[in-house]
Amino acid sequence: MSTKKFRIAMQKKGRLSVETTELLESCGLKINKREDRLIAHVENMEIDILRVRDDDIPGLIMDHVVDWGVVGENVLEETTLERQQEGLPVGYNLVRKLDFGGCRLSLAIPVEQEWKGVQSLEGLKIATTYPNLTKRYLDQQGVNFKTVLLTGSVEVAPRAGLADAICDLVSSGATLEANGLKEVQVVYRSKAVLIQRDQELYPEKQAIADTLIRRIDGMIQAHG
Ligand code: ATP
């Protein structure tokens, strides 16, 4: 595999994949889509698409493995905080904010419980997939708590007796409601972003980046 080829990392399957594919296709990329391939080739440009879990995208950018990535700011910021603690590089350039993938990371508690502000979480157990964003927020508020780290099914943790509250992504709130929870405080607001690794690109790659950015900006202008 030539290192000269422009590499774009995107979520393989999930909430960002359809709109990311649409974005790239409206930039003129003809992506050869075969469902379970890690790498999809672009037929009409010197570009490879890496299809991975969204959680891996910031690291691929920060380790200079790919040139561009599309990921939620929530995952980008959480990974940055985690890597800072581990002493790993955290550099990236923000290319453009995108107009999809909007959601918020929020604290939620059982509906029957009275909410008297974040101070009422003092000393409690909070289940989350975002321990660093949660801690940064609650540290700012001066609230001590215990993290229960879960990578899935966070919303069932209170009912299962694993935690007193959760800090999880919300868009409509329907999932919270279905699990007997209510949103009480927004911790972080997120959208999808297009990011680039923070070293200079080869001239051939820079030319591709320039072309794609021009097309993206054209679309942003056209659609408001
Ligand atoms: P993967 O298998 O790639 O790790 P995932 O389960 O972590 O997938 P998704 O649920 O597909 O991820 O969410 C991907 C991103 O979509 C989130 O990190 C967030 O930026 C965004 N998003 C938008 N709305 C929501 C929502 N209601 N719930 C969760 N994520 C949302």
Ligand code: ZN
């Ligand atoms: Zn993920």
